[in-house]
Amino acid sequence: MTHKATIIGGGVIGGGWVARFLLSGWDVAVFDPDPDAERKISEVLGNARRALPALYDKSLPAEGDLVFYDNLGAALDGSTWVQESVPERLKLKHKIHEEVAKLAPADAIIGSSTSGFKPSKLNAVGSRVIVAHPFNPVYLLPLVELVGDAKICAAAGDHLRSIGMFPLIVRKEIEAHIADRLLEAVWREALWLIRDGICSTEELDEAIRMGFGLRWAQMGLFETYRIAGGEAGMKHFMEQFGPALSWPWSKLMDVPEFTEELVELIAGQSDAQSGHKSIRELERLRDDNLIGMMRALKKSGSGVGEVLNAHEDTLPTPGQRKLPVTVDRMIPQSWTDCNNQMNEAHYLEASAQATDRFMEMIGANADYVASGNSYFTVESHIQFVTELHAGEHLVVTTQVLSGSGKRMHLFHRLLRQDGKLAATVETMLIHVDLTSRATSLPTEAVAKCLARFAREHAELELPQGVGRYVGERRDEK
Amino acid sequence: MTHKATIIGGGVIGGGWVARFLLSGWDVAVFDPDPDAERKISEVLGNARRALPALYDKSLPAEGDLVFYDNLGAALDGSTWVQESVPERLKLKHKIHEEVAKLAPADAIIGSSTSGFKPSKLNAVGSRVIVAHPFNPVYLLPLVELVGDAKICAAAGDHLRSIGMFPLIVRKEIEAHIADRLLEAVWREALWLIRDGICSTEELDEAIRMGFGLRWAQMGLFETYRIAGGEAGMKHFMEQFGPALSWPWSKLMDVPEFTEELVELIAGQSDAQSGHKSIRELERLRDDNLIGMMRALKKSGSGVGEVLNAHEDTLPTPGQRKLPVTVDRMIPQSWTDCNNQMNEAHYLEASAQATDRFMEMIGANADYVASGNSYFTVESHIQFVTELHAGEHLVVTTQVLSGSGKRMHLFHRLLRQDGKLAATVETMLIHVDLTSRATSLPTEAVAKCLARFAREHAELELPQGVGRYVGERRDEK
Numbered sequence: 001m002t003h004k005a006t007i008i009g010g011g012v013i014g015g016g017w018v019a020r021f022l023l024s025g026w027d028v029a030v031f032d033p034d035p036d037a038e039r040k041i042s043e044v045l046g047n048a049r050r051a052l053p054a055l056y057d058k059s060l061p062a063e064g065d066l067v068f069y070d071n072l073g074a075a076l077d078g079s080t081w082v083q084e085s086v087p088e089r090l091k092l093k094h095k096i097h098e099e100v101a102k103l104a105p106a107d108a109i110i111g112s113s114t115s116g117f118k119p120s121k122l123n124a125v126g127s128r129v130i131v132a133h134p135f136n137p138v139y140l141l142p143l144v145e146l147v148g149d150a151k152i153c154a155a156a157g158d159h160l161r162s163i164g165m166f167p168l169i170v171r172k173e174i175e176a177h178i179a180d181r182l183l184e185a186v187w188r189e190a191l192w193l194i195r196d197g198i199c200s201t202e203e204l205d206e207a208i209r210m211g212f213g214l215r216w217a218q219m220g221l222f223e224t225y226r227i228a229g230g231e232a233g234m235k236h237f238m239e240q241f242g243p244a245l246s247w248p249w250s251k252l253m254d255v256p257e258f259t260e261e262l263v264e265l266i267a268g269q270s271d272a273q274s275g276h277k278s279i280r281e282l283e284r285l286r287d288d289n290l291i292g293m294m295r296a297l298k299k300s301g302s303g304v305g306e307v308l309n310a311h312e313d314t315l316p317t318p319g320q321r322k323l324p325v326t327v328d329r330m331i332p333q334s335w336t337d338c339n340n341q342m343n344e345a346h347y348l349e350a351s352a353q354a355t356d357r358f359m360e361m362i363g364a365n366a367d368y369v370a371s372g373n374s375y376f377t378v379e380s381h382i383q384f385v386t387e388l389h390a391g392e393h394l395v396v397t398t399q400v401l402s403g404s405g406k407r408m409h410l411f412h413r414l415l416r417q418d419g420k421l422a423a424t425v426e427t428m429l430i431h432v433d434l435t436s437r438a439t440s441l442p443t444e445a446v447a448k449c450l451a452r453f454a455r456e457h458a459e460l461e462l463p464q465g466v467g468r469y470v471g472e473r474r475d476e477k
Numbered sequence: 478m479t480h481k482a483t484i485i486g487g488g489v490i491g492g493g494w495v496a497r498f499l500l501s502g503w504d505v506a507v508f509d510p511d512p513d514a515e516r517k518i519s520e521v522l523g524n525a526r527r528a529l530p531a532l533y534d535k536s537l538p539a540e541g542d543l544v545f546y547d548n549l550g551a552a553l554d555g556s557t558w559v560q561e562s563v564p565e566r567l568k569l570k571h572k573i574h575e576e577v578a579k580l581a582p583a584d585a586i587i588g589s590s591t592s593g594f595k596p597s598k599l600n601a602v603g604s605r606v607i608v609a610h611p612f613n614p615v616y617l618l619p620l621v622e623l624v625g626d627a628k629i630c631a632a633a634g635d636h637l638r639s640i641g642m643f644p645l646i647v648r649k650e651i652e653a654h655i656a657d658r659l660l661e662a663v664w665r666e667a668l669w670l671i672r673d674g675i676c677s678t679e680e681l682d683e684a685i686r687m688g689f690g691l692r693w694a695q696m697g698l699f700e701t702y703r704i705a706g707g708e709a710g711m712k713h714f715m716e717q718f719g720p721a722l723s724w725p726w727s728k729l730m731d732v733p734e735f736t737e738e739l740v741e742l743i744a745g746q747s748d749a750q751s752g753h754k755s756i757r758e759l760e761r762l763r764d765d766n767l768i769g770m771m772r773a774l775k776k777s778g779s780g781v782g783e784v785l786n787a788h789e790d791t792l793p794t795p796g797q798r799k800l801p802v803t804v805d806r807m808i809p810q811s812w813t814d815c816n817n818q819m820n821e822a823h824y825l826e827a828s829a830q831a832t833d834r835f836m837e838m839i840g841a842n843a844d845y846v847a848s849g850n851s852y853f854t855v856e857s858h859i860q861f862v863t864e865l866h867a868g869e870h871l872v873v874t875t876q877v878l879s880g881s882g883k884r885m886h887l888f889h890r891l892l893r894q895d896g897k898l899a900a901t902v903e904t905m906l907i908h909v910d911l912t913s914r915a916t917s918l919p920t921e922a923v924a925k926c927l928a929r930f931a932r933e934h935a936e937l938e939l940p941q942g943v944g945r946y947v948g949e950r951r952d953e954k
Binding site: 136166170171172190196198201206219267270294297304378 | 489612613618619620622643645647648649651655656658659660661662663664665666667670673674675676678679680681682683684685686687688689690691692693694695696697698699700701703704705707711712715716735740743744746747748750751756759760762763765766767769770771772773774776777779780781782784810811816820821822823824825826828829853854855856857858859860861884886903904905911943944945946947948
């Protein structure tokens with residue numbers, strides 16, 4: 001059953017929600033009287049289509065349908081999730097939620113992206129809204145703070161996990177929830193530092209991204225301090241640093257006055273820092289950086305890495321054709337060189353992914369490896385035929401050339417999205433006992449499975465390029 | 478000339494400085510009366526040796542000498558940089574700096590890792606100390622806040638850049654400098670949120686690392702908000718959100734009381750969150766995550782990525798042997814699978830790195846490519862001989878099998894640190910005109926250079942495995 005999401009209010013946040021739901025296979029209805037809404041949302045979608053799929057080594061579901069509505073009732077019809085992302089004005093939000101409460105399906109989840117209002121305040125008009133507060137870019141950052149009715153938040157959390165996000169239920173309502181309260185604290189102190197000429201906006205930003213900012217992408221405040229406390233632990237850390245809280249280190253007692261002068265100072269410093277890049281260039285740079293770092297965290301499974309791995313496990317494995325499809329995914333930016341061309345190492349990474357998937361298909365899966373058996377690659381031959389680029393779709397099919405005894409001889413075809421051959425990888429693997437590191441026979445179950453594929457594929461045409469040596473003339477065969 | 482650094486005070490920060498200097502090729506003298514100092518420092522060094530070299534695709538310089546001293550004068554003799562990292566007690570720091578001022582070389586840079594004191598306060602005793610405040614882990618995070626005498630800070634900055642760090646000169650002195658003031662602000666707000674039961678320590682940490690924490694690893698506060706302000710820019714952003722500063726969103730007006738009850742609450746929640754991993758395990762997980770993300774940022778050159786790229790450019794390129802050495806580096810954790818074995822794709826990545834380096838050696842360097850010429854790989858053949866592991870040293874030598882006309886036929890040998898052959902990659906490249914994407918002849922200069930190597934290498938033994946096809950029997954040749 002395809003779910004439907006209704007997005008009320010475009011812009012950066014609303015557009016981000018459109019992208020998240022749409023690229024996860026939901027149908028999306030948009031209601032926004034702004035004549036510019038469709039243009040703004042399509043810009044966010046453009047960013048999202050090059051970014052979100054790049055986080056995964058499998059394909060996302062096919063996009064749902066996106067429809068723009070003039071009529072709120074029609075936009076809400078049949079909706080599973082209604083998300084309001086209009087400007088932070090209480091009266092406006094009340095007006096919208098009064099109408100939504102009348103027109104939305106009785107069991108629809110109704111969320112507000114509000115960064116400031118408590119659900120009790122939103123629901124003063126008798127609606128049943130929960131706070132579902134995301135972070136920009138919504139199509140990449142997984143966090144959504146959920147506040148409000150426990151039952152509705154729990155159901156909302158399930159949906160959010162199903163689209164690869166990380167729901168965080170806030171135990172008690174409070175203005176600005178959790179993260180923005182922390183950001184507000186930093187913002188105030190930062191304004192003081194700029195105002196008092198301690199540093200420029202650029203210097204403050206470097207003080208973040210060259211230091212604790214890097215730490216906080218993978219472990220938060222308390223875990224970081226726990227480590228700093230060493231073997232003595234968290235209590236020791238607090239005993240060491242606790243008293244510091246009484247020191248007048250920060251001017252947080254006071255709110256700096258937001259004068260025209262201060263605004264100009266900051267605007268000018270920001271232009272000097274970042275003005276040489278357009279906003280679109282900055283957005284794409286930010287997204288490429290986030291993708292690279294988030295993919296890096298998949299390896300250890302820390303933080304967002306765990307969210308990505310868990311979601312990837314739910315994505316469908318590549319399907320069957322005449323030849324098994326062993327890879328079906330988007331080529332991420334991080335696989336390409338400066339000329340946007342996929343770097344040769346990643347051809348072999350795709351091949352290794354194909355080999356792993358084929359091993360699963362014959363029963364030599366993670367459990368098999370954990371039990372002390374595996375296949376090691378001993379020789380590979382790659383023909384680079386056509387260039388591949390970031391954002392393109394890559395499919396790999398695998399043909400068994402032979403599979404008996406200790407050996408498994410495979411031929412991977414790397415296909416471009418138009419079906420054209422991009423590269424071939426012929427590869428020989430040997431079965432190994434992981435404990436002794438000596439070659440060994442596979443289990444009977446795996447051997448049987450492999451033999452069946454070998455028999456089926458023996459009836460197929462032998463691939464072009466099997467048995468090539470480097471530089472062999474093409475008219476010699 | 479080998480520089481010498483004198484580290485006063487071991488522990489996590491002092492040990493981190495030891496590692497930074499030592500692994501950058503400086504000699505290091507340590508003075509710390511704590512009988513446990515040598516043990517603690519060697520633990521930090523153990524972490525650093527598996528982490529810092531993994532950031533780079535080239536080898537770091539050979540380690541300097543590390544000597545522990547009982548006598549401060551001897552420890553200070555001939556020192557270029559003296560770094561004090563003793564506990565945050567002013568009287569203790571004064572005592573040390575009075576002595577250091579008498580005994581250190583007149584032109585030595587004297588830094589304090591103090592997180593709180595202003596240089597004017599440190600120098601009340603007539604010393605000439607600057608604040609050089611690093612971030613844990615010092616052997617990975619690049620930021621060092623410098624405060625104090627402008628001339629000394631400038632000289633200190635040069636040294637820090639030369640060891641791959643990012644110096645940030647703070648324009649005016651203030652307690653806690655820049656970053657810790659921001660952290661203090663977050664800490665206070667966080668304590669309120671825990672105390673008032675809005676969230677647990679684990680939930681607060683997720684609110685950071687699943688959201689804005691990821692953003693801040695690659696762009697700071699002001700740049701992030703500039704993007705959020707959209708095309709209208711920073712001024713618009715501030716006009717939109719400026720008024721929010723007057724709202725009582727955060728309880729920053731007040732400092733929460735640090736009761737035994739609050740300490741127990743936090744300690745308990747921290748244990749529940751992270752207690753299943755030892756501190757050493759958490760440190761290594763943190764370091765692996767940081768390495769993965771920092772390496773990811775090298776691609777765009779954002780933030781720490783730029784620092785790493787700039788420092789890597791200063792590292793010596795691999796030297797000559799009978800065959801040119803085209804790769805000489807440590808194998809990072811991020812190149813290995815769960816069984817700690819280097820993944821096959823990275824064999825080809827090392828080979829691609831070797832090819833790139835060889836191209837530089839014949840004049841087909843970045844400028845050549847920028848002018849519209851390059852070599853594209855058309856075919857590669859890999860023999861996987863021996864396993865490689867994270868932390869091991871990898872050297873690649875390159876032999877030219879033929880190089881004339883449009884073709885370049887190379888043979889890379891991947892060697893383990895004991896000289897044993899780990900893998901071979903035979904690869905054929907074709908010269909291409911990047912504009913037309915058609916094959917083309919190299920320039921005369923490059924052709925000449927390549928031909929010279931080809932002539933020299935023709936006199937060497939033909940490598941084992943040239944011209945192999947996958948699965949070829951070894952007794953057939």
